Amino acid sequence: MKKIIFAMAILAGIDTTAQSQVAVKHIQSEKSPIATGVWAGDTLYLSGQLANPVTPADAAKGTPAVYGDTKAQAFSIFTKIQALLKEQGLDMKDVVKMTVFLTGDPANGGKLDFAGLQASYIQFFGTKDQPNKPARSAMQVAALVAPTALVEIEVIAVKGK
Secondary structure, three states: OHHHHHHHHHHHOOOOOOOOOOOEEEEOOOOOOOOOEEEEOOEEEEEEEOOOOOEOOEOOOOEOOEOOOHHHHHHHHHHHHHHHHHHOOOOHHHEEEEEEEEOOEHHHOOEOOHHHHHHHHOOOOOOOOOOOOOEEEEEEOOOOOOOOOOEEEEEEEEOOO
8 A cells, every 4th residue: 555655646746755844044142042033944933022121221220121001012022023024134024924912001900902002013014115914913911021011022924035
């Protein structure tokens, strides 16, 4: 039976010797325990990104960093993702899938601010200059790794041919 299946595969032109290999490249630094992203062929998987502070911490004054509300954090993250993509020769138009993790905002009574996320999202996707919109999932989570984080976003981008 195996010989018959093998013969049919050969007649059908199927390569029975090996699967095609995909080049994998990790974008990482010694400072971080995870890769910023991983290329698998023409597909870039970016790790979840958190916002940069709107106002950095001031150790001399003893003030903590301020990260802003959901809208501000989402805008910061989209800007960071855009820069990471650019470093890899890609743009927001190349994003095919996005996963968004949201927490409730304590300043908003612990309520989820999806409208704040969306207000920043539409500045990067579905615009006149960049009409492409990725497939997207968004979910509320109990907490994110950084206690000040209200949003974390990961994307998958594909280099077009």
